Amino acid sequence: METFIQQLLNGLVLGSMYALVALGYTMVYGVLNLINFAHGDVLMIGAMLGLTILQLLEAHVPGLPGYVQLALAILGAIPLTMLVSILIERVAYRRLRNAPRLAPLITAIGVSILLQTFAMMIWGRSPLPFPQLLSPEPIVVGGAMISHTQVLLLVLAAVAMGALVLLVERTKMGRAMRAVAENPRVAGLMGVDANRVIVATFAIGAALAAVAGVMWGANYASITFTMGVLPGLKAFCAAVLGGIGNIYGAMLGGLLLGIIEALGAGYIGDLTGGFLGSHYQDIFAFVVLILVLTLRPSGIMGERVADRA
Amino acid sequence: MALLTFDTRHKPRQAYISMAAVLILMLVFPFVASQYGNSWVRIIDIALLYIMLALGLNIVVGFAGLLDLGYIAFFAVGAYLVGLFSSPQFAALLESLIYYSPAVGEALVAFFGPAIAQDGIHLSLWAIVPLAALCAALCGALLGAPTLKLRGDYLAIVTLGFGEIIRIFMNNLNDPINFTNGPQGINMIDPIRVFGVSLAGEPGSGASVMIGDYAMPSVNAYYFLFLAMVIATIFITGRLQHSRLGRAWVAIREDEIAAKAMGINTRNVKLLAFAMGASFGGVAGAMFGAFQGFVSPESFSLTESIAVLAMVVLGGIGHIPGVVLGGVLLAALPEVLRHVVDPAQQALFGKVIVEAEVLRQLLYGLALVGIMLVRPSGLWPSPNKEERPNAALAREEEEASTA
Numbered sequence: 001m002e003t004f005i006q007q008l009l010n011g012l013v014l015g016s017m018y019a020l021v022a023l024g025y026t027m028v029y030g031v032l033n034l035i036n037f038a039h040g041d042v043l044m045i046g047a048m049l050g051l052t053i054l055q056l057l058e059a060h061v062p063g064l065p066g067y068v069q070l071a072l073a074i075l076g077a078i079p080l081t082m083l084v085s086i087l088i089e090r091v092a093y094r095r096l097r098n099a100p101r102l103a104p105l106i107t108a109i110g111v112s113i114l115l116q117t118f119a120m121m122i123w124g125r126s127p128l129p130f131p132q133l134l135s136p137e138p139i140v141v142g143g144a145m146i147s148h149t150q151v152l153l154l155v156l157a158a159v160a161m162g163a164l165v166l167l168v169e170r171t172k173m174g175r176a177m178r179a180v181a182e183n184p185r186v187a188g189l190m191g192v193d194a195n196r197v198i199v200a201t202f203a204i205g206a207a208l209a210a211v212a213g214v215m216w217g218a219n220y221a222s223i224t225f226t227m228g229v230l231p232g233l234k235a236f237c238a239a240v241l242g243g244i245g246n247i248y249g250a251m252l253g254g255l256l257l258g259i260i261e262a263l264g265a266g267y268i269g270d271l272t273g274g275f276l277g278s279h280y281q282d283i284f285a286f287v288v289l290i291l292v293l294t295l296r297p298s299g300i301m302g303e304r305v306a307d308r309a
Numbered sequence: 310m311a312l313l314t315f316d317t318r319h320k321p322r323q324a325y326i327s328m329a330a331v332l333i334l335m336l337v338f339p340f341v342a343s344q345y346g347n348s349w350v351r352i353i354d355i356a357l358l359y360i361m362l363a364l365g366l367n368i369v370v371g372f373a374g375l376l377d378l379g380y381i382a383f384f385a386v387g388a389y390l391v392g393l394f395s396s397p398q399f400a401a402l403l404e405s406l407i408y409y410s411p412a413v414g415e416a417l418v419a420f421f422g423p424a425i426a427q428d429g430i431h432l433s434l435w436a437i438v439p440l441a442a443l444c445a446a447l448c449g450a451l452l453g454a455p456t457l458k459l460r461g462d463y464l465a466i467v468t469l470g471f472g473e474i475i476r477i478f479m480n481n482l483n484d485p486i487n488f489t490n491g492p493q494g495i496n497m498i499d500p501i502r503v504f505g506v507s508l509a510g511e512p513g514s515g516a517s518v519m520i521g522d523y524a525m526p527s528v529n530a531y532y533f534l535f536l537a538m539v540i541a542t543i544f545i546t547g548r549l550q551h552s553r554l555g556r557a558w559v560a561i562r563e564d565e566i567a568a569k570a571m572g573i574n575t576r577n578v579k580l581l582a583f584a585m586g587a588s589f590g591g592v593a594g595a596m597f598g599a600f601q602g603f604v605s606p607e608s609f610s611l612t613e614s615i616a617v618l619a620m621v622v623l624g625g626i627g628h629i630p631g632v633v634l635g636g637v638l639l640a641a642l643p644e645v646l647r648h649v650v651d652p653a654q655q656a657l658f659g660k661v662i663v664e665a666e667v668l669r670q671l672l673y674g675l676a677l678v679g680i681m682l683v684r685p686s687g688l689w690p691s692p693n694k695e696e697r698p699n700a701a702l703a704r705e706e707e708e709a710s711t712a
Contacts, residue, residue, distance in 0.1 A: 035462055092678050099685035101461075102376070102622045109615050110677025117670040233469070233611070240466045283477050286470030293463055294455040 006144035007266040008259060013150045013219070015258020016157035020212035021235035022242070022250035023164060024205025030181040030245040031201050032097070037108035038088060040232015041115035042206050045084050046213030047223045048123050050077040051130060058131075066133035070152075070218060077210040084115075085206030086199055094195075119225035127224040130217035153215045160211055161251055164204065168247060173200055181245065230282070234261075237289045243302025252301060260288050315630045316692055335536055339529040350528040352644040354600065357535035358593045360636035363620040364542045364629065365589025370618065371627035372555060373582035374562030376465040379452075379472025380617055383587040385479060385609035386448050387441040387594025392495035392604045393488070395437060399429035405487035434501050437595050445591020446584040453583035457576055472614050479606040494605025501534065501599045508534060509602075531600055538596065539633075542589055547629055549585070558582055616640075623680055625687030634689050642676075643669050 021043055028036045050073040057069055064072075092107040134152065138145040168174035179187035180197045188194050216231065217223045238257040242249025265281040292300065317324045342349040366380045392398055403426050407414030418426045432440070452471050456464050483491030490496075500509030508518060508530040518530040549555045557578045560568035569575050598604045616639060624635020650665040663671075680688060 029462070033462075035465065092682070095682055096685055099681075100626075102370075102626060103681045103685040106619055106622045107678045107681045109619065110674045110681070113670060113674035113677065117667060117674060120670075121667060229611075233473070237466060237470065240463060244462065279481050280477065283474055286474050289470050290455060290467050293459060293467055297458045297460070297463060299463075 002143040003266055004263075005142050007262045009141065009144050009146050009150075011259030011262030012255065013146075013153055013258070014262060015238075015255035016154055017212045017216055017219075017231065017254075018235045018238045018258050019251045019254025020157055020160060020208045021231055022239040022254040023161070023247055024209050025236050026239040026242070026244050026247060026250040027177075027201045027205050029239070030247075031177065031184075031198055032093070032104075033101075034093065034104050035108065035236070036093075036202075036205075037105065037232075038092075038111040038115055039205065039209060040228035040230075040235065041112045041119075042081060042085055042088075042228070043209040043213040043216065043231060044119060044223070044225060044228030045115060046077050046081040046206070046210030047130075047217040047227065048119055048128075048213075048225075049080045050074065050210070050214035051123075051128060051217060051223060053077060054131060054133075066135075067152075070133045070214070074156075074211055074214045077214050078207045081206045081210035081213070082203040085202045085209075089199060089202045094198075116225050116228075123225060125225070127222045130221050130223055132221060133218060147219075149215070149218045153219060156211055156215060160208055164208070164247065167204070173197070177201060234285050237285050240299055241289055241292055243299030246299070246301050249299055249301035253299070256300075257285055257288065260284055314692070319692075339532045343526055343529060347526050347528045348648065350526070350532055352641055352648075354528055354531050354535055355597075355644070356637055356640035357532070357539050358597050358600070359617065359620065359640035360539050360633055361535075361542050361593040361596075362590055362617045363624070363632050363636040364539075364546050365586045365593070366617050367586075367621050367627065367629070367632045368546060368549065368558075368589070369582050369586035370621055371632070372550060372562065373558040373579060375579065375582060376461060376468070377583075377586070378465045378469035378611075378618065379475070379614055380468070380586070380590060381609045381611075381614040382452075382472040382475040383445040383448060383590030384594040384597065384613070385475055385604075385606075386445045386587075387591035387596075388598035388604040388608070389479065389489060389495070389594075390441050390444055390591070391437050391595040391598035392498055394430045394432045394440070395599065396431075396495055396498040397429035398487075398490060398495045400426055401429070401487050401490065405485065409485045431499055434503065434599075437599075438592055441591040441595035442588040443591075445594070446588040448591075449583040449585075449587025450580050452587075453580045457579060469611065469614070472609075472611060476606055476609050476611075479609065489606075492606060494603055494607075495598075496603045498598050498602050498604065500602065501531070501596070503534065506530075535596065535600075538592070543629060543633070546589075550629070554578065554581065619677055623677070623687055625690040628687070628689060628691035631687055631689035631691070635687070638688075639673075639676075643673055646672060 021039065024039045024042070025036060028034055028039070053073045053076040054069055057064060057072060088111050092111045093104050096104040096107060134148040136147070138147050139151065166174075168177060176187070176192045176197045177200070179190065179192050180194050184194050187197075212231075213228075216227070234257060235254065238253035239250045240253070241257060242251070242253025244250075261281055261284045264284040268280055296302070314320050314323050314327060338353070339350045342353070362380070362384055365383075366377060369375050369377045369380070393402070403414060403418055403421070406417060421430075452468065456467050459467060479489045480492055482488040483493075500507050502508070506518060509527050517524045518527055557568065557573045560571065560573055561575055561578060565575060597608075620635040620639045621632050622635070623639060624633065625631020646669045647665050650663075650668050651661055654661050654663070684690075
């Protein structure tokens with residue numbers, strides 16, 4: 001039972017990070033029908049920028065309490081990451097908006113390679129240690145342990161998602177986003193500036209990814225220039241699992257995927273009599289994805305799109 | 310591009326002349342290149358395998374319009390097949406099986422005989438190639454079956470997942486039963502033998518292959534084998550494109566419902582696209598394994614799948630000469646850069662400023678972004694507009710948004 005609660009907590013932590021990144025995928029897909037393959041690397045950029053801010057703080061204003069440092073790192077990383085993402089949209093995607101569908105996919109892959117290469121040139125090849133900022137003392141919940149960083153991560157993820165829901169459901173920009181997602185041309189006729197909406201979408205996605213990136217670093221204490229690839233893939237899986245284009249789907253998909261992965265890694269050894277071990281953890285995301293999509297081809301919360309007539 | 314045309318239907322004469330010219334160029338190439346060192350020929354050997362992969366993927370993505378992001382898995386299936394059945398690995402497999410479950414293990418040893426338990430299985434090329442094609446085709450159909458209902462991007466992510474699953478299994482299937490030897494990979498794979506001549510050269514010959522009295526470097530021998538296979542692939546895919554089946558693929562790509570209404574069995578036709586595309590990947594993989602002499606999971610990462618897709622899209626999706634061009638560019642150029650960059654910097658600045666690896670990645674990324682921005686339909690798209698999948702897609706989207 002304790003293992004179960006522990007793995008459930010681990011899964012929630014992992015899942016909320018997936019959810020934050022998945023939101024970026026799903027929102028961009030919603031308005032542009034584009035798989036933004038570089039989004040995982042945007043997470044990496046966020047983490048790297050956060051680390052640089054921490055190092056600057058350490059050098060110029062030493063002695064700040066850990067949570068202030070972390071808050072500043074996140075607050076600083078968000079606008080910078082947003083800028084990077086907006087730049088990517090402007091350079092690599094905007095010109096291809098009416099191009100063949102695979103063209104922006106390939107530029108997205110190119111951007112992903114470029115981001116990794118730049119990061120490698122700026123921050124180096126070897127893994128960088130991410131400082132331990134919050135108290136390392138774990139909190140015990142029902143026999144399971146959770147660190148302060150992880151609690152903060154859960155809170156931040158919840159706040160960020162709540163804010164996003166408010167933004168999408170209650171503000172003018174949110175309504176414009178939904179309109180563009182529904183039908184860009186008609187939205188344009190109604191006076192919605194599609195370009196502004198698209199830029200905003202990229203920026204919001206990047207902000208969420210920056211939060212996830214810095215917290216990823218704080219949680220795992222080490223970051224590298226390739227760290228974005230796997231979380232990016234998993235988050236994309238999560239977005240598809242939930243039904244791509246649907247923000248609630250991305251949240252649900254992310255959490256589900258994290259929990260399934262953690263529980264799977266905890267129990268696969270027992271289930272298969274030791275034949276398969278926890279190093280098969282990464283398989284769960286994909287197996288679950290394939291199973292769910294076989295049963296529900298447009299994801300858990302995806303709308304059933306009628307075949308085009 | 311205006312000089313070369315491969316449009317046999319509309320300009321047959323020009324097309325045959327340019328084919329002959331390219332063929333002669335390709336036949337002469339290794340003799341010239343090996344003057345400057347065998348590594349140049351080696352680069353082209355690998356590039357030829359990638360071209361084969363790209364042509365196979367072109368069936369799935371280009372003809373049938375099914376976006377496959379895990380294509381390298383079939384390459385892996387072929388490579389590991391040759392690793393298992395053409396090296397001492399099978400002996401290791403039996404040994405671990407005896408340890409894990411003695412009864413089954415002993416039975417298998419008795420079945421295969423003591424020689425195999427000692428040295429593993431060593432099948433010849435003639436058995437491996439059809440086997441690799443068959444196994445990969447089977448995997449392709451297996452992947453295709455649950456994904457028949459999926460559309461566009463959902464399909465992409467499932468195929469991507471499939472590729473990752475295969476890779477993770479290759480990494481971990483060394484325990485408790487040693488199928489793949491884990492991250493170390495399988496070593497000592499037999500070189501390819503054609504009519505008793507080993508293409509790696511006999512031991513002690515200094516990697517030169519004797520054909521009759523004529524000796525040539527091993528890489529050149531592989532070059533001609535791979536060239537023959539690429540030409541066969543081009544021929545087969547070219548014929549497929551204009552066959553009844555190829556037409557059916559295009560019909561599905563353009564409009565699945567209309568295709569169904571015209572009496573096309575979309576399920577079988579899609580499965581065939583997956584299986585046929587995969588079989589080329591499998592054969593290329595088997596060649597790759599035998600050529601390298603070892604296989605390891607590293608060679609089959611997602612990056613490789615993406616690289617092959619990039620070759621197809623960058624070259625000109627659905628257009629065979631374009632795909633070949635994309636393959637040549639993306640497979641050979643990075644390797645050439647690796648050889649050129651460091652000496653060039655030494656000569657220019659006296660020291661290495663940017664590492665070749667970094668610069669290679671940088672240029673690769675820039676090329677993907679830049680070429681797509683300038684030529685969204687690829688470098689060399691089909692001259693017939695209606696053969697371009699993109700034209701149809703763009704039109705369809707326009708109709709959908711105006712309707």
